Amino acid sequence: MDTTGSASGQRAATWAWLTLVVITIGSWWLSPAHSGGTALPSAPITAVVLLLAIIKSRLIIRYFMEVRDAPRWLRHSTDAWLAVLFAAIFVIYLI
Amino acid sequence: MTLTARPEQRRDEHVPGDNDMWVMVLGDMIIFAGYFIVFMIYRSMHAREFLAAQEHLDVNIGVVNTVILLTSSWFVVRAVTAARAGRSAQAIRLVYGGGLGGVLFMALKGYEWVAKIRAGHGNSEMFYSFYYVVTGVHLIHVLIGLIVLGTVVRELRNPGRRRATVVESGAIYWHMVDLLWVIIFALFYVMR
C-alpha cells in the first residue's frame, strides 16, 4: 500500500478532525439551552446550524470514510444524500 | 475549505472497504434520514413545544459526546493508516482508543438519559419520545460498532489475515455512527 499517500491522507484527516471539533464547540453558543429559558425560533440560526452540520457531515464522509478517493457513484450518492436530507429538513422547518 | 486534496495526492479510485458494507452504510443513512424527516415534520407541527423541550437538553453533554465520538473516529482513521503501513500493533492500540471513545460515549449517554428521566422528562413529551428513540437506536449502532471494532482487532491480531478491506469496512461503519450523531446533535441540541 502506498504509505506516503496514506500519510498525507492522515494529515488531511487530522485537519478534518480539528475542524470538526472547532465547529462542534462553536455550536455550543448557538444552542437553545443558552438562551436563559427564552429560546425563540430563529431561521438564521437554524440555517447556520444546518450549514455547519452539512460541512461536518461532508468532512466525515470525505476524509474519515475516504469517499474523496472513491469512485464517482459513491461520491455522488453520498453528496445526493446530504443534499436531499438537508434540503428536506430546511424546507420542512420553514413550512 | 482548506482541506481539498491536491490532485497528485489522489490515489487510484477505490471503494474503501467492501461493497457489502456500503449497502449497510448507505441503507442505514437512508433509514436515519427517514427518522430525521419524520422528526422535522412533527417538530414543525409543534415548533414551540419542541423548542421549549430542547432547552432542557444538556448541551454540555452533547458537545462533549460529539467531541468524544469525533476523536474516536480520528483514532480509527489513524488505525486504518497504520494497518495499511503494516504497523498492526499500533493499529490495534488505535482501534482500542476508538473503542474506548465509544464506551465513554455510551456511558455519558446513559447518564444523560437517567438525568433526563429523573428530571421528569419522560417520553410523554413528544420531543423526548423522539429523543429516546433516535438516540436509543443510535446507541444500538454504537454497540454494533464496538462489536465491529472487535472483529477488526481480531483481524489485525491474526498475522495470517490482516485484510485491508475488513479493517476499512469496520472503520467506515464506525464513521457512519459518528456521522449520524453529528446530525442528531444538530437537530436535537442546537437548531431552534
Next chain:
Amino acid sequence: MQILEDVQDTPRAGNIKAQWVSLWTGPVVGVVLLLAALAFPGFRPPMSPTMSADQVASFYADHTAWIRFSQATFNLCGILILPFFTVIVVQMKRMKNQSHVFAYCYLTAVVSGATIFALSNVFFLVAAFRTDRSPELIMLLNDLAWIVLIAPVGMVVSQFVLLALAVYFDDPTDPVFPRWVGHFSLFTAAAMVPAAGAAVFHTGPLAWDGLLSFWLRNGAFAVFVIVMFFVLRTALHRQAVEDRVVAA
C-alpha cells in the same frame, strides 16, 4: 423389535431404538388424549356456538371439575404427541436424493401447529378458573378456546401437504413410505380444511360442533395418527433391517 446382540450399543441401533420409543408414544399419548376428550363435558356433544352467554357460564359452573381435569390433561399431555411426528421427520430425512427441504418445512410446521394447539386449553382453563366472572367474559374465553382448538388448520394442512410432496418426490424404486401414503396424506389435508369455517359459522356442518369442523377434522386426524403408526412401524422395521440392527 429384537435388536441383534452384537450391535446393541452402536449409534445406529440407538437411532432405531429412539425412533421406536418415540413411535410408541403415539398410541400411548393417543389413548390418554382420548380419555381426556371423553372426560371433557364440552365434547359430549360438542358445545354449540349458539349457546347464550348465560348458558355458557352455567355450563362452566356446573362442570367445573371435569373441565379442569380434562383440559389440564390436554395441557400436560397434548404436546407429548410431538415425538410421534418427529419420527415422521426422521423418516422423511431418509428419503433418497431429496434435498430434505420438505423435512425442515415439515418440522417448522409441526412446531408451530403444536404451539397453537397448546393455547386452546389455556383458554378453557381460564374460563373455568373463576366461574363467577361476568357471563360475557366467560363466553369470550369459550369462543377463543373453541376457535383456537378447531379453526387454525393451516399448520396441520401444510404438514400433510409436505408429507405428500415428500412421498411423491421420493425415489420410486426404493421408497421410504408407499405411494398411497402421499394420497392419504393429501386426503387428510383436504379433510382438515373445512374446519377453518368454525371461526365464522354458528350452525351447520361448518360450525365448531358441526359434522365437518368437529367430527371430520378430529376424526381424520385420529385416523391419520393410527394409520401412520402402522406405516411408520413398517418403515422403521425396514430401516432397522437395512442398517443390520435386526434380523431380516
Next chain:
Amino acid sequence: MSRVDDAAGAAGGEGARQSGRRMLRRTPDGVKPDVWLMTLFFPAWYAVFGVIICLLTRVTPPPRPDVTAADKVAFFTQHHLTIQIGFTLLLILLGGAAMTNGLVGYQMKRMSVGSVFAYGYIGGMSVGALPGFLLVTVCFLTAAFRPDRDPALISLLYDLGMLSYNGSLGCFTAAYLVLAVAILYDKNNVFPKWFSYVSIWQIITEVIATQMFVFASGPFSWNGSIAFWLAVVVFSVWLGALIVLLRGAARQEPVTAPALA
C-alpha cells in the same frame, strides 16, 4: 443418515430425480426440483398473504389505535365479511409461513457454519407464527363472530389482535439475529454479506416497534410513520431481497449435492 442410504443414494438417485422432474417440469437444469418448488412457493405465498392482510382483513395498513370502542365496533361492522373471508383463508394457508421459513432454514443449513443457526431460525420463526399471525386472526374472527358483544370486549380483541400482530418482536428478532450472524460466518456464500446487514436493519425496526406498546398515537404508535411505515419499507426490502437471493441460492446448490444430514 445411515451408511446404507449413502451408498444407495448414488445408485437410486437418478430415479428420484426423474420423479421429481415429473413433479415440476420447469425446474431449471442443475437445480434440485424439490428446493425449486419451495423457492417458487415462497413469493407466491407472500403474494397471497399480502392480498389477505391488505385487501381483505384490513390489518395492513393498520386501523387506528386512537379510536373509541364504538369506532372499533364500526370497523368490524364495516369490514365484517372481508375479515371473515380473509382470516378464514389465512387459517387454512397459515402453514405457508412454516414452509417459507423452513426453506430459509434449509438454505441456512447449507452454510459452512453448521446447523445451529438454522435451528435457531426455525425455532424463532415457528414460535413467532403464534403471536405474529395466529393471535390476530383468532382475535379478529372472535370479534367478528359475535358483533353484538359488549363494545369494551370488541375493543379488547382489537387491541390484543393489533398489538400481537405488529408487536410480536422477540421471536422475529431472534430469527433475524441468527440469520445475520450465520451469513457473516458462512464461507459457502449461500447469501451475500450485505443481506446480513439488511437483517440487522430488521432488528432495529423491531427495537423501535417496542414503542407501539407505549403510544396510542403519533409516529411510534402501531400505525405510526416510524414504528410502522418505515418498518414496512425495510421489511419490503428484506423480503424482496430474500426472494431473489433464495433463487440464487437454489441455483447455486449442485443438483448432485448430497442431502443435508
